[in-house]
Amino acid sequence: MGKVHLHDRWFEPFITPQELERAIDRVAGELKQHYAGKRPLFIGVLNGAFFFAAELVKRLDIECEVSFIKVASYHGTASTGKVSDLIGLNERVEGRHVVVVEDIVDTGRTLAHVMSLLAERHPASLAVATLLFKPEAYTGTLPIDFIALRVPNAFVVGSGLDHNGLGRNLPGIYRIVQSDQTASS
Ligand code: 5GP
16 A cells, blocks of 8 residues: 555555454444344445445344435535535334444534434434544534544545545545645655
8 A cells, every 4th residue: 555646635544454344344243233133224324435334234144224325514625514414315214223324423513413314203223333433523422333443633535535536446544644744755
């Protein structure tokens, strides 16, 4: 894994694909234990969560359903905090054990909004599973139930996460290189 250039910025290797796999194995084990026999409904938040949702459910040999929704809150490398309504949710949520699947929880604003919209539909239970969590950036109050990996407060790409559309296909996770560092390397 070497540095990669996406649009105007450089990114350096941060989490290897193997580390990520191990973390997903662990969190999948936790989910399996918790939801066996409950037929959970996993709701991935697009676009970023496509990778984690797929990696997660292929490890879950329990009865479960998978669906995806879309919201929009991020432009460039800073969270705008603006979130639109849920798009694409056709499944009946009432009475179901719902697990929202996120690529990353940063400030937690997107998640709080998604969770409140889903809570209005009266699920039997509502939890969140995220590939990455930035504890230093999190300003929310909801517990983050299932976390694959905690990361510092830096902009990252790879494994579903993008920089203006690029980088979602990178294996593992890459961290942004500050402009002054790129100039000297
Ligand atoms: P929040 O509402 O928690 O601040 O932001 C959540 C959304 O912002 C995530 O679903 C993701 O799309 C985007 N986001 C937050 N931090 C990062 C990051 O470090 N890298 C990328 N690529 N997207 C991020």
